[in-house]
Amino acid sequence: MDSPLLADARALRPDLVAWRRHLHMHPELSYQEQATAAFVRERLAALGLEASPPMAGGTGLTCTIHGVEDGPTVALRADMDALPIQEDSSAPYVSKAPGVAHLCGHDAHTTMLIGAGALLARQRPARGHVRLLFQPAEEAGAGAARMIEDGALDAVAAIYALHVDPRTPVGHTGTTVGPANAAADEIAIEVTGAGGHAAYPHLSVDAVAVAAQVVTAIQHVVSRHSDPLEPLVVTIGTIQGGFASNVIAPSVRMTGTVRTFGPELRKAMPARLERVIHAVAAAHGATATLDVRFGYPATVNDGSLLPDFEASVAAVMGEGRNAQMAPTMGAEDFAYYAQRVPGMIARLGVRNEALGFSHPLHHPRFDLDEDALPLGAALLADVARRWLAGARR
Ligand SMILES: [Zn+2]
Ligand SMILES: [Zn+2]
Structure with a gap:
């Protein structure tokens, strides 16, 4: 039987799918995410959540969800930018912007983080705060570094993120402890x-x-x-x-x-x-x-954040669903956050070969199984809640 959190997340599925498809149809390149940021602000406002003023060049924002009692702050991060690639898709939600497309799944990341906000707003953590980071320019321009300059990590004690992974089947996750991205x-x-x-x-x-x-x-x-x-x-x-x-x-x-x-x-x-x-x-x-x-530094995941993440995967998806994965030579600007505070970026499975979702990231035909959206939203909300509950910090 589903946990109450997962039941909430499943109820949110139609919204998540609609949000993701809207973002997918209207992709914006690094530091040009104006419409995307406005969309995020609208959704957060509709949930009764207050977003920060614009940051990181104007298209970044944060949103802090306060628990019942004061306590430490844990951050969750999504990137919002698309790629300068022509999408090759016959899906009804194909990109409407010529030569620009969400082929790294950042539309899903943004969607799942709004979803996590919805779940956390409905049932606030008992203690501490959760800060949602919506950053621009992961693909080009080190948006994470500018978010940090503008104070996105102030008072943050730990940070988690998910990246969709077309090698991993939907319903599964992967983690790498230590060096993860080059x-x-x-x-x-x-x-x-x-x-x-x-x-x-x-x-x-x-x-x-x-x-x-x-x-x-x-x-x-x-x-x-x-x-x-x-x-x-x-x-x-x-x-x-x-x-x-x-x-x-x-x-x-x-x-x-x-x-x-x-x-x-x-x-x-x-x-x-x-x-x-x-x-x-x-x-x-x-x-x-x-x-x-010199560009993005190596991303080094902090092993101390793994037990909470594994427990969340077990709670949301079931036992045995998280696999240890090898590092990759691909870069990720989450590295900047993980240099400052303990951080972990994990891979969220979106592969479904039967439905044709098996192309690699940045491929013109990359697409993902939307069943991953409620799972990712629940996972983010759960790991934040779990980290705060375990924080004797
Ligand atoms: Zn990418
Ligand atoms: Zn990416």
């Missing part, structure tokens, strides 16, 4: 040679030929210069240069990403890459520069 840093490499006629290579310095060697040589930094037991990915994602098939390109620009877990390795990577890039360029009479833009 740090992601952007690199830009500029190779400069000397242009000329394609038929007289000896009179120029071919930046395309040099760039090709740079691309292969930096993979040696991964396979030969770095400890094989430490995760490391270097990917060159773009390469641009040249004007015509019969002209030697004077310069080539490449951009890419470096993914790491260890802070020491992360710090060492710019110098390791630079050494190889400079030497390869010099060997062929070219020059090269490397720019590194």
